[in-house]
Amino acid sequence: MGNQQLRKNLKWTLGTHLRYWRNKQKLGSCGKGIFFEPGVALMRFPENIFLGSNMVLKTGARLCACNEQATIRIGENTTVGYHTYLFASAGISIGDNCLIAPFVYLVDSDHSIDRNELINRQPNQTAPISIGNDVWIGTGAKILKGVTIGEGAVIAAGALVKDDVAPYTIVGGIPAKKISERK
Template sequence: MFDFLALITNKKYWLLHSLIMKFILRLYGIQVGSDFYMEGIPLLKIRGKGSNIVIGNNVSILGGIDLRNRENGKIVFKDNVTIEGNCRFVSAREGTIAVGEGSIVTSFAIINGGADLIIGRQCIIGPRTSLNANEHVFKRDTPVREAGFVHEPIYIEDDCWLAANVTVMKGVTLAKGSIVGAGAVVTKDTEPYSVNVGIPAKKVSERK
């Protein structure tokens, strides 16, 4: 229905829609800045404080989005961030998920906190990327679903590009300017301006 309205109004409907979504988000206590734009409907599972979700100025959300927090988990989209459709953000415990200024998170990305998960400025997070600042405990005598988690932060520094279907494991830092090729699994820190591919990801070259 919303897509149809957008189609027949040459996308002008989304401007009204964005105002309505901004009002609704604020009803949940979510902080929303100026020039907010949204296509689609948010799925909200706010089990912590709504005020721990902060959307900066000139943020565009280009489709449905899944926002979840619990305990004291925080989610922050800084100014000029773009989030494409069907992305999921889950922040828990004392962790903060932050997307830096001018960065884009593309379709179907899954970003799971529990510890800090910080994305720098002007980054590209490719489609179906999985960033996990946590990992299931797996003990033989306990079902995995009941064994709990271990948590370590992920830091993605400025000007990084993660191509499609990348997985970044807990405890990893992607140094400034790093590129990670499609389908890679990153299990250890990268070097500045390095190009990394494979499972596990290894440096194959540098940006020129």
């Protein structure tokens, strides 16, 4: 299990069970054994959020399906770190057994920047984000629209990922570049 070490230290209380039950009512699907810490927000269209079993969502995590068509799908045994934000205007898909550290930001849209129009009147440009199984995303990393991260990849802390990442590749920097490969 990808988050086995973390899960053995979780304290299941009445509050934990109540948060699970309350959130399960809102979501499109909610697997078994999901640990919702206090202060997790399921925003705008929570019925478009689909969570696999045995996940951990840490305090301050924000999952936002921003419109009626947007979806967020997260696989089994994945941990979403403290104050991590997932904002989907098209779709964000995260595989099984992933570790997402604190303060990570995934957003699948940005604004057009035509100089002949006010910024706040310009349309969003969207493209889904896809993250494979067994991926580790380090603290403070940012994943931008249209990015696919392959199975087993590692994203270094603070990286800005604007291009696809091949399976089992380690990337870091601004913008993120290949550092190495998992052995």
